[in-house]
Amino acid sequence: MNVLVCISNVPDTTTKVRFSGDNTSFDSNGVQWIINPWDELALTRAMELKEDTSNPIAKVTVITVGAAAAEPTLRKALAIGADDAIRVDAETGDAFYVASQIAEVVKNGDFGIILNGIESSDYNGSAVGGMLSELLDLPSVSAVSSMNFANGEVLINRDIDGGREELSISTPFICIVQKGIAKEPRIAAMRGIMMARKKPLQVESAVDVASLTETLEFALPTPKEPCKMFEADNIKELVNLLQNEAKVI
């Protein structure tokens, strides 16, 4: 079976977020781009599963929807171990646009498991994986924190709001992962980086799809007030403020 890992190309999570053009676009000046942390964990888990030869994984493909500037991030994914990569050539639209592009590739491919991160660290949409599942009419499992093969099925742990469930599912399906799916993201070794240069990276043209939403502008939160400090013998006043100023108790 082939596995597809969807990769979002995002600003390094330590980036100081700034906007340009009257706050209508993200200012990418001097920004380092990385594999979305959740996608990186998904890829790591895909590689772990593939390396265990008792598992039925033949190939791990990574895909991103974006301009050529996203290719270094795909190469990074190849260096981590993916066998090949696909870039759908597009200036990204909203989550529906992106999911529609990936759906097109999946329809023309042969993938048993499609992995997505539960969100991307830039727009925090938590949408592409779920939309993809619906576009393809495939089952999906979200908030997945572990995935293993057993007796021809896939065993999964997922978080529910207030606990955890263990479940099984048959392929093909869409697996939307969160933290825990792999312990730490895998770091590319020198050998992997060398090999990645020669691995296939195929560019597909985008299909014509209209976005369902549009981002008009951005704003930064108002800077936080400095912390109000209290002496350890003045807890009464702190509690008073919690009750009457913050009104949270």
Place this chain on the structure above:
Amino acid sequence: MSVLVYTENWDGKFKNSSYELVSYANKVAEMTGGSVTALSIGNVGDDELSTLGNYGASTVLSAGDAGSFDNQVYTGIISAAAEKSGAKVIILSDNNAGKALAPRLSVRLKAGLASGVTSVPEAISPLLVNKKVFSGKAFAKVKVLSDTAILTLAQNSYEIVETGGNASVEAFDSGVDSSTGKTIVKDVQKQTGKILLSDAEVVVSGGRGMKSGDNWQTLEELADVLGAAMACSRPVSDEGWRSHDEHTGQTGKIIAPNLYLAFGISGAIQHLAGVSSSKYIVAVNTDKDAPIFEAADYGIVGDALQVLPEFINEIKAAKAQ
């Protein structure tokens, strides 16, 4: 234009987040000039269902038991309810369930999705709303281009408002066969704490500065007094002082309560990644330069173990007033 809200329950009781959602939906319905229909899935008694009226729902559709949570089955039920109520705005919580269902609904109903919204829409047609981006480091104003909009509301972004209203409760047959679900749930481990960490308005949390697992008793007492859920830093769960389900941060749970109380937590960036969206943070730490104080709103430089008993007494006194 009517508004549909998907209200989740936990063991037959509505979550706080459900009351928050209905309150929010009620505000949106004032703007659209329609009414609020709430959809409940699962075994919830009529008395409990009708409580949603007190937050602004005029109709409660009770779909009854639909088996374990299957994304396709639940999406089918919600979209049937959207059709029945003629909703133009559909609201879910931005939690695990909402994240699983909203994008599927968006495709099924050809309705634009704004996820993690933090305030009431600025306008309804077209719908304009603000949402969190860059993990809370910024906001974006999103325009929904379709007739129908789907919103997921970021946790604790809207106040729960009692309206004193009444809802009519109707049994709802969605026509979806829940046995068609493709996921087979084999085991469920429910969180043991009385108050769900993901749903809590107040969270009491401890770090390595608490010195030992035995010292959690006082934290639990404080949580009891406040009606709070418990959390901790990662080293605390690595040490086995608390369960991993309670660890918050980059590698743990991400929460956004109204109040987060951090005792003996240094405030490492990986920890803050899970709690910095809290409305208020209180920190108690012996080190005045601990980074937690940069994220906190109120702070005490002091020994958590000494501060705690006094803190509990003062809270009790304040609550008794």
